[in-house]
Amino acid sequence: MLRSLFLTLVYLSFICLGVAAPFVLTLGYVWVDTFQPQAVAYIILNQIPVALIMGVAALASYFLMDRRSPPNITLPTVLTVTMGVWVTVTMLWAEVPAQGWIKWDWAFKTIMFSAFVPLVIRSRTQIEAFAQTYVFSLAANFVPFGLKVMISGGGYGRNLGLENGNSNLAEGGHLSTACLMAIPVALFLGRNTQLLPRSRWVMLGYVGLAGLALLTALGTYERSALVGLVALGLYMFMRSRNKLLFGLCLAGVGLAVVYVSSSAWTSRIDTVAHPMEEDSALTRILIWKWTLGYIATHPWGGGFMVWLMSRIEYPSGLVVFGRAFHSIYFEVLGEQGVVGLALFLGLACWAFVTLRSLARQTRDIPHLAWCADMSNALQSGLAVMLTAGAFVGIGFQPEFWYFIAMSVSLREYVRRVVQQRPAPLGWRARLSTAEAAPGAGAAAAGAAAAGAAASSWRHRRAIG
């Protein structure tokens, strides 16, 4: 009862502050989507469409009150919107339309909301607030889970989190991947936060959060978590500046995991080496084979939940129907066909290439150094998604799409800051351009004037 009232107050605080600053409503949607207060409340919030109210409020407040400094229409935005349209089109020939439309309902909203986020999340404060919202919303799940793992050691299939059932964050593979993706973001926030006072204690707090996220991932006993953890360690090592110190920390964490982990965890992880002898791993291989066979005859995909009509045959002769894909790649390929997979991989590739470029561009600029740090954190998180996700079917869950949205927001932020550099005017401009490239002075002056004209309408206040 008290828990429900408390959560209702938090929900209302998003609405009230959203009236003053519309981007808070977008953060509220992320909070509702990640934390899912309606799933842990006993009254009020579980009886009203909390996500719908917050989503409509976020959209309406942006279009009515907050259309300042819009970002450019970029390739990832086009790819994301195209993905939203394509998943709708594939429902025209969906093999299992009744179940498919249920998945379409939340997947379509996730995709389109990620295209909307860069419109609202523009400044450094807003970008950081978005990252903080993601980490703290997830913390509601992994803080108790991690503490319970410290006490009991965790276990495969043991639901130690907030939610019941076997979907969303109650599913071990999904929870472990989301937690591992949050680790680099939490460490980034510890180093660069503006919203929380910067001190050693705050940094330690974020390190503690990252530690609990790691414990949660390990405590699920998911093999995909180990794959994601290795990818995360390697990628963060590659991107770190102080490789010796980071390598020592990594070795310490590795030794701690080996020393502390139980024999049950070790025997569970050992099955990775013998996939044909283990039922779960063998099922994955068989369902992936079925997907490739299905796509050979249905290249445009079978719509959402097409796995319900899958048929796999084990070497023992046992035939099983309706096994899930257990992989983001085969999930997208089977459901959305080659077009969907191309869009998905295109977004992932764009994110990596752009974030690497951003990190290179900003790492030596003092007031943009945080952008380089965040680029590396987002890359590390995406590396987890693309490796651990190869064994978990979470292609349309919000994590991947939020990371893409944060990447777009960050890139657009850097573009606007760089564009705003005070350009030399008048004879100084002519002199500097003549020195740099003789004959280009007039073009540069024209570009500067065009830039000034563009910034004048881009930065005007929206009506309201």
Add this chain to the structure above:
Amino acid sequence: MLDLVGIVFSSVMMVYVIFRAVQLDRTRPWFETAAPDHVPGQEAAAAKPVRSRKRRTTGRTGWVRPVRPRGTHR
């Protein structure tokens, strides 16, 4: 009990973060305008040589042109 710890911690931090975000969003510039090569006090340092050069062109002999009064004076 531990579930409640997670919920309360997460919710309190969320409310604090959004409250601070609203505060900072109103007080700080959205896009930091400091140029990457900007050094504080650069303008003052750059202005000095210009002034001294002017003085030198008119004041090689130490004489400074008196300021001409504005108005109806021809």
